Amino acid sequence: MSTEGSASKPIVNEMKPFLRASAFALVTALSCGQAFAGKADDTVHTAFTKELESVDFYYQSAREGTILSRHIWDGLVYRDPKTGEYSGNLAESWTWVDDMTLEFKLREGITFHNGEPFDADDVVHTITFITDPENKVVTPSYSNWMKSAEKIDQYTVRIHTERPFPAALEYLSSLIPIYPNEYYAEGGPTAMGLKPVGTGPYMVESLEPGKHYVLKKFDGYKGPKTKAEIGTIDIRTIPDINTQMAELLSGGIDFVWGVPTDQAEQLTTMDQFVVANEATMRIGYITMDAAARGGENPFTKKEVRQAVGYAIDRQAIVDNLLKGSSEVVHAACYPTQFGCTDDVMKYEYNPEKAKELLAAAGYPNGFETEFYAYRNRPYAEAMMAYLADVGIKANLNYLKYSALRDLQKNGGGGFGFLTWGSNSLGDMSAITSLFFEMGDQDFARDEEVSNWLKEGDTSVKDEVRLEAYGKALKKIAEEAYWIPTFSYNANYVFTKEVDYKPTPDEIVRFFDMKWN
Amino acid sequence: MLAFTLKRLGLAVLVTLTVSVISFSLLHLSGNPAAALAGENATPADLEAITRQYGFDRPLPVQYADWLWNALHGDFGQSYYFKLPVSSLIADRLSVTMTLGVCAICFALFTAVPLGVAAAVRPNSIIDRTALFLSVAGQAMPSFWFGLVLIVLFSIKMRLLPPSGSASWQHFIMPTIVLGYYAMPAIMRLTRAGMMEVLNADYIRTAHAKGAGAGRVLFKHALRNAIVPVVSLAAVQMGFMLGGSIVVEAIFALHGAGYLAWESISRHDLPTVQALILIFSCFYIVFTFLSDLANAWLDPRIRVG
Numbered sequence: 001m002s003t004e005g006s007a008s009k010p011i012v013n014e015m016k017p018f019l020r021a022s023a024f025a026l027v028t029a030l031s032c033g034q035a036f037a038g039k040a041d042d043t044v045h046t047a048f049t050k051e052l053e054s055v056d057f058y059y060q061s062a063r064e065g066t067i068l069s070r071h072i073w074d075g076l077v078y079r080d081p082k083t084g085e086y087s088g089n090l091a092e093s094w095t096w097v098d099d100m101t102l103e104f105k106l107r108e109g110i111t112f113h114n115g116e117p118f119d120a121d122d123v124v125h126t127i128t129f130i131t132d133p134e135n136k137v138v139t140p141s142y143s144n145w146m147k148s149a150e151k152i153d154q155y156t157v158r159i160h161t162e163r164p165f166p167a168a169l170e171y172l173s174s175l176i177p178i179y180p181n182e183y184y185a186e187g188g189p190t191a192m193g194l195k196p197v198g199t200g201p202y203m204v205e206s207l208e209p210g211k212h213y214v215l216k217k218f219d220g221y222k223g224p225k226t227k228a229e230i231g232t233i234d235i236r237t238i239p240d241i242n243t244q245m246a247e248l249l250s251g252g253i254d255f256v257w258g259v260p261t262d263q264a265e266q267l268t269t270m271d272q273f274v275v276a277n278e279a280t281m282r283i284g285y286i287t288m289d290a291a292a293r294g295g296e297n298p299f300t301k302k303e304v305r306q307a308v309g310y311a312i313d314r315q316a317i318v319d320n321l322l323k324g325s326s327e328v329v330h331a332a333c334y335p336t337q338f339g340c341t342d343d344v345m346k347y348e349y350n351p352e353k354a355k356e357l358l359a360a361a362g363y364p365n366g367f368e369t370e371f372y373a374y375r376n377r378p379y380a381e382a383m384m385a386y387l388a389d390v391g392i393k394a395n396l397n398y399l400k401y402s403a404l405r406d407l408q409k410n411g412g413g414g415f416g417f418l419t420w421g422s423n424s425l426g427d428m429s430a431i432t433s434l435f436f437e438m439g440d441q442d443f444a445r446d447e448e449v450s451n452w453l454k455e456g457d458t459s460v461k462d463e464v465r466l467e468a469y470g471k472a473l474k475k476i477a478e479e480a481y482w483i484p485t486f487s488y489n490a491n492y493v494f495t496k497e498v499d500y501k502p503t504p505d506e507i508v509r510f511f512d513m514k515w516n
Numbered sequence: 517m518l519a520f521t522l523k524r525l526g527l528a529v530l531v532t533l534t535v536s537v538i539s540f541s542l543l544h545l546s547g548n549p550a551a552a553l554a555g556e557n558a559t560p561a562d563l564e565a566i567t568r569q570y571g572f573d574r575p576l577p578v579q580y581a582d583w584l585w586n587a588l589h590g591d592f593g594q595s596y597y598f599k600l601p602v603s604s605l606i607a608d609r610l611s612v613t614m615t616l617g618v619c620a621i622c623f624a625l626f627t628a629v630p631l632g633v634a635a636a637v638r639p640n641s642i643i644d645r646t647a648l649f650l651s652v653a654g655q656a657m658p659s660f661w662f663g664l665v666l667i668v669l670f671s672i673k674m675r676l677l678p679p680s681g682s683a684s685w686q687h688f689i690m691p692t693i694v695l696g697y698y699a700m701p702a703i704m705r706l707t708r709a710g711m712m713e714v715l716n717a718d719y720i721r722t723a724h725a726k727g728a729g730a731g732r733v734l735f736k737h738a739l740r741n742a743i744v745p746v747v748s749l750a751a752v753q754m755g756f757m758l759g760g761s762i763v764v765e766a767i768f769a770l771h772g773a774g775y776l777a778w779e780s781i782s783r784h785d786l787p788t789v790q791a792l793i794l795i796f797s798c799f800y801i802v803f804t805f806l807s808d809l810a811n812a813w814l815d816p817r818i819r820v821g
Contacts, residue, residue, distance in 0.1 A: 051771075051779060053597045061554065136569050141559040189599065209598060211771050238680050238769040246667045246679040402552035402784065409548070409560070440560045
C-alpha cells in the first residue's frame with residue numbers, strides 16, 4: 001500500500017518545485033472567506049490522488065483501496081485504531097484450537113448490501129478463493145499464511161494455517177475482508193470491482209473505475225465500527241495535489257489528505273480550514289551492504305556502518321523537513337508494532353565520533369560511494385550532506401521504486417535510503433522479518449538475526465516472541481545493519497464543517513466523521 | 517499516386533512496428549514489471565508468484581510475439597493494472613482526449629492564424645508586437661503554471677468555471693485554453709512568416725493592380741499559399757495534443773489517454789502502453805496523411821508533384 005508519492009508519482013509533482021510552490025502561494029493569497037457546500041447536501045466530497053486499479057481489495061495494492069475496503073466490507077476481527085485492541089467484527093469470538101487452527105463463532109443476523117445473509121459459507125468461500133494461486137491475487141502474502149477454511153456449522157468456521165502464525169488476528173482484521181459467496185462465485189473480481197457488495201457501514205452507489213466513487217450510508221450496518229453519520233461520500237480521483245487544493249479552496253471538495261508540509265503550513269493561516277497532523281506507520285531507513293552482496297565495499301566493516309549512524313543528524317531532518325508528528329526512530333520497526341522495542345543501541349548525532357570510526361576502519365579520509373533513493377529526494381540529499389561532512393562522498397542514484405527493487409534483488413543498490421509502511425500492520429513481522437530473513441532485500445544476511453526473527457514469527461506465545469524479536473532488534477542496531485531514520489506523518493486538511501480525528505495508521509475512516 | 521500512397525502506408529506500418537518493439541524492450545529494461553505490478557509492499561514471494569503468473573520469466577522475444585499475435589487478432593488483452601479489457605479502457609479515455617485535442621487545435625488555429633495574418637500585414641505595429649509577446653509568453657510559460665493561474669482566476673476568485681473534472685462542457689474551457697495556447701505561438705509565427713513572404717510576391721502586386729479587394733487578396737490569394745506549412749504543423753500539433761496532453765490532463769483531472777499512457781508506463785501496464793503507442797502512432801500517420809491531402813487541395817503543385 002504505497003502512500004504519498006510512491007512509484008507512480010504524477011508527472012506534475014515531479015516538475016519545478018519552485019513554480020509549484022509559488023503557484024500554491026498565489027492560490028492561498030488570493031482566496032479568502034469562501035463559503036462551502038457539503039453539510040447542506042449531507043455529502044463529504046473528497047479526492048484520491050492515485051487511480052485505483054480495482055475496488056476489489058484483493059486485486060489492488062494501494063492505500064486508497066484499503067480505505068475503500070474498510071468502508072465497504074468487514075473482516076472477521078476488528079482492531080480498534082485508538083487502543084489497538086481486537087474485538088469481534090463478523091466473528092463474535094474466537095479461540096486457538098491448536099497452534100495452527102483458529103476457530104471463529106460468527107455473528108448472526110448480518111446481511112450484505114445486496115440482502116444476501118452472512119454465514120460460514122461466505123468465510124469459507126472468500127478464504128478458499130484468495131488462497132488459491134490460480135486466482136492471482138495481487139499480494140499473495142496477505143493470505144498465503146492460511147491453508148484452508150472449514151465450515152463446522154452455519155455460524156462456526158475454522159481457519160487452518162500453513163504454519164504457526166501469531167499475527168493471524170492482525171492480518172484478519174486488516175487484510176482479509178469477507179465477500180458474499182453467491183455474488184462472488186457468480187461475478188468474481190470483475191463484478192466485485194465494478195459493483196462491490198459487502199457488509200460494511202457504507203455501500204457503493206456508483207463508480208467509474210479509477211475515476212469516481214460514490215458511497216452511501218448502509219442503514220443495515222451492525223458491526224463494531226461507528227455507524228456512519230454522513231449520508232454520502234463522493235470521491236473523485238484528482239492526481240495533482242495543487243488541483244486538489246484549488247478544489248478545496250473553491251469549495252469543490254471538503255477533505256484532503258497527504259498534503260505536503262509547506263502547503264499545510266500555509267493553510268493553517270486560513271480560518272475556514274482545520275489542518276490536522278498525525279503519524280503514519282511508515283519509517284525511513286538507511287540500508288548498507290554488510291554482506292557484500294554487491295561485491296567488496298566499505299560497509300562490510302561495522303565501524304563504517306556505525307559511522308553512518310553517528311554522521312547524520314536525524315533530529316534536525318525531522319525538525320526542519322518532516323515536522324509534524326514525525327520522530328526519530330532507533331529500532332528497525334515502527335514503535336507501536338507488537339515486538340518493537342526502543343531498548344537498542346542509539347546513534348546520536350556525533351560527527352567527530354563518526355570520523356574516528358571511519359579512521360579506525362581504515363578510511364581516515366573517507367571514501368566515495370553510490371547512494372540510492374526512490375522517494376523524498378530532499379531527505380536523501382540532507383543525509384548526503386551530513387555524510388559529506390565526515391568524508392563519505394555519496395553520489396545520488398534516484399530511481400523508480402520498481403527499478404531499485406529489481407536492483408536490490410540482484411544484490412545492487414546496497415547503500416541507500418528507503419522506506420517501509422508495513423501495510424499498516426501492527427506487528428513487527430510486517431517489517432523486520434521481511435527484511436532480515438535472507439530475502440532479496442536483506443543485505444545483512446545474519447543467520448542469528450534471521451533465526452531469532454523466525455522464532456518470533458512462528459510462536460504463538462507472546463513472551464517467546466517478545467524475547468526473540470528483542471534479541472534480533474538489539475543485534476541489528478548494534479551491528480548497524482540498518483540505520484532507521486524517522487517515522488513519517490500525514491497532513492489532513494478539511495473544512496470546519498467536518499469533525500474528524502485522524503488515526504496513526506493513515507487510514508481515513510469516513511464512518512468516524514461527523515458534521516460540526 | 518496509388519503507388520506513392522501504398523509505399524507511404526507500408527513505411528507507416530514499419531514505423532509503427534519499430535516503435536512498438538522499442539517501447540516493449542525499453543519498458544522491460546527499465547525495471548521488473550512484476551515489482552511495479554505488485555506495488556511497494558510486495559514480499560519477494562509475491563514478486564515471484566507474479567513473475568510466474570504473467571509469464572515475465574519467458575524470453576522477451578516470445579513475450580513480444582505473443583502480444584503481437586493477439587493484437588493482430590484485435591485482442592489487446594487485459595490491463596495488468598485495471599484488470600479490464602484494454603480496448604474498452606482506452607475507448608473510455610480517448611473520448612476525453614479527442615474532445616480536448618479538437619477543441620484545443622481549433623482554439624489555436626482560430627486565434628493564431630488571424631493574429632499571424634494581422635502581424636504580417638502590419639509588421640512592427642502594435643499588433644505585431646502584441647502577437648510577438650503572446651507567442652514568447654506561450655512558449656516560455658509552463659502549461660502546469662498557466663493552468664494553475666487560470667484555476668486561481670476563474671475557479672477560486674471568480675467562481676466561474678469548475679477547476680477539475682470532465683462532467684460538462686464548462687470543464688473543458690480552461691484545459692482547451694492551456695493546451696491550445698501551447699500550440700499557438702508556432703502556428704502564429706509560421707503564418708506571419710509565410711504571409712510576409714507571400715505578400716511581397718509579384719502575383720500579390722498583380723492582384724492589387726487588377727483591382728481585387730484587399731480582403732480578397734489577403735485571404736484568397738495570400739493566405740491560401742501561406743497556410744500550406746501551417747496545415748502540416750497543425751497536423752503534427754494535433755498528434756502531439758492527443759498523445760502528449762499529460763500535464764494538462766493531470767492538472768485538470770481529466771482522465772484522458774495521455775495521462776493514462778504516462779501512468780501506465782510507471783505501472784508497467786504493458787498491454788495498455790503497447791496499445792496506446794500503437795494508437796498514438798496511428799494518429800500521427802493519419803494526421804500527416806490528412807495534412808498531405810489538405811495541402812494537395814490547397815496547392816495544386818503538390819497534387820502534380
